[in-house]
Amino acid sequence: MEFLEVQGIYKSFGNVSVLRGIDFTLSKGEVLSIIGSSGSGKTTLLRCINLLEKADNGTISVNGEVIIDAKEEDSYTDKQIRNKRLRMGLVFQQFNLFPQYNVIDNLTLAPKLRIKENKSLTKEARLEAVNAINKEAEELLASVGLSDKAKSYPCEISGGQQQRVAIARALMLKPDILCFDEPTSALDPELTGEVLRVIKELKSGDRTMIIVTHEMEFARNVSDKVIFMADGVIEEMGTPEEVFDNPKSEKLKAFLQKSDEKF
Amino acid sequence: MFWQVTLKFLEGFGATCSVFAFTLIFALPLGLIISFGTMSGFKPLKAVMKTIVWIVRGVPLMLQLFIVYYGPSLLFKIPIGDKFVATIIAFSINYACYFSEIFRAGIEAIPRGQIEAGQVLGMTRFQIFTRVTLMQVVKRIVPPMGNEIITLVKDTALANTIVVAEIIYHAKTISNTIAEIWPLFYTAVFYLIFVGVLTLLFGWLEKKLSYYKV
Ligand SMILES: Nc1ncnc2c1ncn2[C@@H]1O[C@H](COP(=O)(O)OP(=O)(O)OP(=O)(O)O)[C@@H](O)[C@H]1O
Ligand SMILES: [Mg+2]
Numbered sequence: 001m002e003f004l005e006v007q008g009i010y011k012s013f014g015n016v017s018v019l020r021g022i023d024f025t026l027s028k029g030e031v032l033s034i035i036g037s038s039g040s041g042k043t044t045l046l047r048c049i050n051l052l053e054k055a056d057n058g059t060i061s062v063n064g065e066v067i068i069d070a071k072e073e074d075s076y077t078d079k080q081i082r083n084k085r086l087r088m089g090l091v092f093q094q095f096n097l098f099p100q101y102n103v104i105d106n107l108t109l110a111p112k113l114r115i116k117e118n119k120s121l122t123k124e125a126r127l128e129a130v131n132a133i134n135k136e137a138e139e140l141l142a143s144v145g146l147s148d149k150a151k152s153y154p155c156e157i158s159g160g161q162q163q164r165v166a167i168a169r170a171l172m173l174k175p176d177i178l179c180f181d182e183p184t185s186a187l188d189p190e191l192t193g194e195v196l197r198v199i200k201e202l203k204s205g206d207r208t209m210i211i212v213t214h215e216m217e218f219a220r221n222v223s224d225k226v227i228f229m230a231d232g233v234i235e236e237m238g239t240p241e242e243v244f245d246n247p248k249s250e251k252l253k254a255f256l257q258k259s260d261e262k263f
Numbered sequence: 264m265f266w267q268v269t270l271k272f273l274e275g276f277g278a279t280c281s282v283f284a285f286t287l288i289f290a291l292p293l294g295l296i297i298s299f300g301t302m303s304g305f306k307p308l309k310a311v312m313k314t315i316v317w318i319v320r321g322v323p324l325m326l327q328l329f330i331v332y333y334g335p336s337l338l339f340k341i342p343i344g345d346k347f348v349a350t351i352i353a354f355s356i357n358y359a360c361y362f363s364e365i366f367r368a369g370i371e372a373i374p375r376g377q378i379e380a381g382q383v384l385g386m387t388r389f390q391i392f393t394r395v396t397l398m399q400v401v402k403r404i405v406p407p408m409g410n411e412i413i414t415l416v417k418d419t420a421l422a423n424t425i426v427v428a429e430i431i432y433h434a435k436t437i438s439n440t441i442a443e444i445w446p447l448f449y450t451a452v453f454y455l456i457f458v459g460v461l462t463l464l465f466g467w468l469e470k471k472l473s474y475y476k477v
Binding site: 050051052078082083085086088089090092094096097098099100109110113114153154155169170173 | 374376377379380381382383384385386387388390394395398399402474475476477
């Protein structure tokens with residue numbers, strides 16, 4: 001049994017089938033990169049994993065526990081969906097920080113709301129939990145190198161810094177698996193480095209991660225496993241060496257050649 | 264003479280202010296509810312709400328005032344009701360419909376990503392609305408709201424058509440009595456001061472909200 005098991009994920013919008021049977025597994029602490037041309041379904045896959053989109057078919061389990069079973073997804077209560085979502089984290093291409101909160105409040109908003117909701121806590125326990133969250137937020141902010149920006153608002157910091165805040169914010173909920181959807185695509189080239197460095201550090205911290213990216217060098221360096229998607233299926237899957245150095249399918253060869261030409 | 268007129272106007276200005284204040288108190292929440300209706304995924308509700316907004320925005324406010332004031336007595340042969348209450352009802356419904364469109368535009372302008380960010384962080388729909396979208400909506404709607412609210416100040420003058428003793432009503436009465444027109448023009452000073460204060464207030468609010476960008 002693997003830590004993450006994704007089985008037979010299908011998804012269509014109307015009569016366009018975007019995902020046509022996605023299967024893969026991932027061990028704890030491993031990093032998976034997903035590459036593929038535009039429209040191949042990478043974002044849709046991440047959205048299904050994070051329950052932002054309902055899969056038509058398939059199951060996703062973490063640590064042997066079924067998190068998503070597409071057949072039952074309609075019967076999940078709001079509360080169940082929220083708890084399932086918390087097993088996964090998602091960092092968006094556009095960061096999506098909350099503009100009206102400063103950096104530290106962006107980190108603590110959701111966890112504090114969870115404490116507030118938990119009616120069984122005594123007043124002291126509640127206070128202690130809030131303190132723990134504040135402390136954790138400070139530590140996470142330090143780990144992405146932004147301690148001095150705690151009181152800044154998102155509009156006052158650079159895109160690279162915003163994305164690092166977004167990563168810290170996702171980590172506050174302690175997801176089992178952290179997903180990234182093209183975390184550097186909205187950034188100026190000179191700002192991608194700082195974000196990729198943070199992600200790399202997370203890897204050494206033993207985080208299980210799925211990263212959709214167009215940064216081939218980065219994917220090669222950081223990944224334990226690489227998936228190449230094309231037209232809603234996994235066209236090729238393997239270690240970075242297998243995928244990048246010995247591509248087998250014609251589609252992958254063509255894709256790699258094209259992305260080489262860009263540089 | 265001038266001071267007597269001024270005193271009378273201050274009295275009328277009180278009525279103007281209460282029409283203004285009561286309309287805001289009722290129209291703001293009602294407008295929010297109507298905006299939820301016009302954005303509803305439930306098609307029949309959406310259609311009904313959109314029709315109501317179309318009618319209310321399409322018929323002159325003065326006419327609506329008459330309908331609310333005289334309508335019940337004409338239809339059901341009951342005595343004519345209180346004119347102040349009729350004014351507040353007509354104004355509240357009318358302004359709620361205008362406000363609802365401002366709310367709708369403000370809510371629909373919130374990027375989908377903001378809501379999804381809340382969702383992946385495990386927030387409830389209610390939490391996302393109150394903690395994430397609401398403040399962003401507020402910031403977006405302050406300028407158009409300011410506009411609409413300033414229009415309301417001047418629309419209160421319509422209440423004189425059903426003999427609510429607001430400032431224009433007093434001005435007309437005095438003008439008729441002394442056979443001079445200046446009292447009517449003099450009312451402009453009161454409106455200008457009122458609108459001036461509101462303009463400062465909205466400017467301050469915009470500035471207060473300028474620490475973040477949406
Ligand atoms: N909500 C939706 N409704 C209809 N079609 C959609 C929707 N979301 C995605 N699609 C379609 O699904 C296909 C896959 O989209 P997806 O965003 O998953 O691709 P992607 O691999 O992430 O591409 P990119 O590299 O450009 O981000 C596209 O053809 C897209 O038009
Ligand atoms: Mg995408």
